[in-house]
Ligand code: KG4
């Protein structure tokens with residue numbers, strides 16, 4: 001089965017071909033330069049760029065694979081969440097191609113595609129606990145299958161990637177700044193008390209990174225030398241300007257301070273993600289080997305109260321140990337198996353742009369080691385937006401007989417992606 005994947009949900013136009021799970025070719029054009037001037041993605045410019053490039057990129061990916069449109073069995077397209085105008089470009093192209101060739105159309109949840117990318121290099125064991133950390137989302141899922149991923153915890157305000165990008169912007173670094181902060185931090189020393197671990201003193205699995213972003217912003221404001229050092233880094237052709245501070249031998253103390261601040265920020269984000277993922281894991285599988293059982297949680301009364309609809313705080317009282325969140329991304333309320341049937345998760349998965357972060361990878365590797373579970377991480381290149389993850393997810397879904405008709409809707413950020421697949425014969 002040859003599956004073409006199309007990704008246009010934000011500022012990357014990316015297409016890839018996957019044949020029976022094996023990546024055959026992929027192409028991508030990043031619009032980072034177009035948006036860098038504005039310090040963030042400008043939706044109107046993003047759609048125009050997708051529209052300008054998508055045809056030529058499609059020709060190129062077919063040429064690289066040595067196939068024609070007639071060879072395509074499945075056209076998979078990221079249907080959301082994302083910028084609506086950008087999604088519509090990919091969706092219109094995908095529908096036209098499916099209509100013209102008779103290929104199966106499959107609408108792919110962009111967030112699920114990120115997580116499923118962890119199953120490209122090695123088979124993903126289900127159920128797994130998935131941490132999705134991207135520019136717009138910080139979510140924890142119980143991954144039951146390529147289709148069913150009940151949401152356990154979610155972003156309440158800024159996502160981890162947004163926090164990276166906003167701090168980078170305050171420092172005067174180019175958008176998106178996550179990777180630069182990661183690289184700068186590698187030369188510094190972590191001060192574990194410089195930044196808080198935001199929103200962890202509670203009993204839920206949700207995330208809030210706006211407090212950490214503000215704390216970092218205050219440090220930047222109070223130390224103008226940090227921004228000056230960052231501007232010097234941004235102006236240099238390669239980001240390796242300045243020597244590492246780790247040996248205490250750096251000549252420029254402002255640069256060292258910048259490195260140390262970035263190291264501490266990376267560490268705070270990674271530690272926060274680790275704390276919540278560890279909490280989710282304990283709720284799914286029980287205490288980690290060699291650790292005492294967790295303190296008693298709230299009982300039935302608390303859960304009932306939560307179900308009565310305390311919107312964003314619903315996870316605070318709801319006890320994920322007895323299932324998943326009250327509303328999953330598929331809109332299937334309380335679709336969890338009964339507690340007695342609940343199978344322990346067999347692996348940890350992390351994906352999305354921030355999963356490329358070296359501190360995050362280290363922190364989660366340590367958690368997985370302590371838990372005695374495998375950790376599946378896409379390669380850093382497959383963590384950020386790409387066409388391969390969409391083609392791969394489309395192939396997985398089509399292999400289950402799933403697809404969509406031409407009424408497939410694009411879903412902008414903030415709306416639940418419906419589980420509205422149609423059952424077809426297996427391709
Ligand atoms: O998954 P992604 O490519 O796009 C979305 O779906 O949002 O994630 C983009 C985010 C940006 O915020 C970017 O700064 C961040 O991922 N990012 C990183 C790293 N590489 C990309 N953040 C921290 N460390 C990195 N190495």
Ligand code: ZN
Pocket residue numbers: 110114134135352353384385
């Ligand atoms: Zn993404």
